Amino acid sequence: MRQTPVGQHLREIAIESASEPPAKEEVEKMSKVIGETWEEEVRRDQELRSNRKNLRRILEHRFGALPEALEKRLAACQDADRLEEWATQALDVDSLDKLRLE
Numbered sequence: 001m002r003q004t005p006v007g008q009h010l011r012e013i014a015i016e017s018a019s020e021p022p023a024k025e026e027v028e029k030m031s032k033v034i035g036e037t038w039e040e041e042v043r044r045d046q047e048l049r050s051n052r053k054n055l056r057r058i059l060e061h062r063f064g065a066l067p068e069a070l071e072k073r074l075a076a077c078q079d080a081d082r083l084e085e086w087a088t089q090a091l092d093v094d095s096l097d098k099l100r101l102e
Helices: 005-017 021-063 068-076 080-090
Strands: none
Touching (some): 021 068, 021 080
16 A cells, blocks of 8 residues: 555654664554554545445435434444445435435
8 A cells, every 4th residue: 555645754754763773673564554554544534434425415315405313323334335335225215214224
């Protein structure tokens, strides 16, 4: 996975701060893992936001303004695949009452 400029800069700072070669190697390995983890979290968050936005767009287009309880349910969902499944389901139901958000 390609590192962001900020992630790369932080990694370089961490490596430079280690004084001994074994410590530098360990810091380099750890910073790489942390950077990859952070970037994966960012990617996951972007996917969640995108899936949530798409689902809202479908529901609002088909059924108008969404009830507050449904808005809260969508905001609380932290599973991108589930949001995608709900969006597919939203294409087929003829009312919000038939939408199964399980």
